[in-house]
Amino acid sequence: MRRVTAQVEILFRYRSIYASTLPKLQMTNRPACLIMTSMPARTSRTPSTKKPIALEVEIDPIEPVILEEDTVTFKRSHFYAAVSVLTFLFGILTGYVIWGTNLFPQLSSNSQTAVQPAATVEPQFIRYDIPTEGSYAFGPEDAPITIVEFSDFQCPFCKRWFDEVYEPLLDAYPGQIRFVYRHLPLTSIHPDALSAAEAAMCAGEQNAFWEYHDKLFSSAALGNAVYLRYAQDLNLNETSFESCLNNGKYQAQIQADSDFALNLGINSTPTFFINGLAVVGAQPIDVFKQVIDKELAGEFTE
Numbered sequence: 001m002r003r004v005t006a007q008v009e010i011l012f013r014y015r016s017i018y019a020s021t022l023p024k025l026q027m028t029n030r031p032a033c034l035i036m037t038s039m040p041a042r043t044s045r046t047p048s049t050k051k052p053i054a055l056e057v058e059i060d061p062i063e064p065v066i067l068e069e070d071t072v073t074f075k076r077s078h079f080y081a082a083v084s085v086l087t088f089l090f091g092i093l094t095g096y097v098i099w100g101t102n103l104f105p106q107l108s109s110n111s112q113t114a115v116q117p118a119a120t121v122e123p124q125f126i127r128y129d130i131p132t133e134g135s136y137a138f139g140p141e142d143a144p145i146t147i148v149e150f151s152d153f154q155c156p157f158c159k160r161w162f163d164e165v166y167e168p169l170l171d172a173y174p175g176q177i178r179f180v181y182r183h184l185p186l187t188s189i190h191p192d193a194l195s196a197a198e199a200a201m202c203a204g205e206q207n208a209f210w211e212y213h214d215k216l217f218s219s220a221a222l223g224n225a226v227y228l229r230y231a232q233d234l235n236l237n238e239t240s241f242e243s244c245l246n247n248g249k250y251q252a253q254i255q256a257d258s259d260f261a262l263n264l265g266i267n268s269t270p271t272f273f274i275n276g277l278a279v280v281g282a283q284p285i286d287v288f289k290q291v292i293d294k295e296l297a298g299e300f301t302e
């Protein structure tokens with residue numbers, strides 16, 4: 001009986017010792033059984049007839065756990081990631097301190113100036129000095145608006161402008177426009193342009209330049225026969241007119257107009273100058289009105 005008691009005591013002592021070496025154990029919810037045999041009895045010189053007792057004991061399941069300690073371990077990659085985040089946050093904080101608190105006002109002001117839109121620049125208008133002496137003109141000499149036209153009697157666009165804009169524009173500004181005509185016959189593409197210009201100048205000798213001008217732009221064809229017929233229609237001295245036309249009396253003056261225009265950079269007809277402001281092409285009347293109205297209002301800078 002003492003041997004059994006001793007074995008049980010040893011068993012429970014072993015259990016208590018094992019449990020004492022695992023303080024603060026966390027148990028799982030899954031049950032488990034631990035099967036153990038009894039400790040062997042001490043042998044004596046006198047053999048005993050009793051057999052050793054096997055003891056089966058069930059105890060609560062125990063799983064080993066990692067002991068909690070006061071130290072924390074990081075992987076190297078985690079350490080580098082943490083350092084990168086801290087560096088980024090430090091950079092943001094530094095930028096806020098520098099730019100947000102205006103420690104460098106000069107740099108800050110420069111940056112603000114850089115993003116401001118550029119000031120609007122008023123368009124500059126070039127006024128050309130266009131002489132009118134020796135050219136045919138009509139309208140008051142002191143008119144506030146002087147329009148100089150460089151034109152070609154055989155140019156279809158010049159004819160279109162004459163048909164659509166010429167008279168309506170003059171009617172829109174009565175007594176305010178002085179109109180001047182200068183020659184620019186494009187002989188390379190208009191073979192009758194030069195002779196038509198000479199015919200108009202010869203008609204001008206008999207004070208009929210503008211009437212002859214209107215007939216030329218109203219004509220569907222040009223040539224000597226047409227020129228003589230228009231002279232008859234206007235009751236001109238046909239002999240004087242024909243002599244002037246055949247002698248080429250005004251070719252040099254017409255050529256001088258053309259040279260001036262080409263040296264100025266004009267390469268197309270019609271081209272107009274409204275108080276020296278260029279308007280190129282057979283523009284509609286609204287374009288001319290816009291320029292004239294602004295000029296009369298003094299809106300164009302010198």
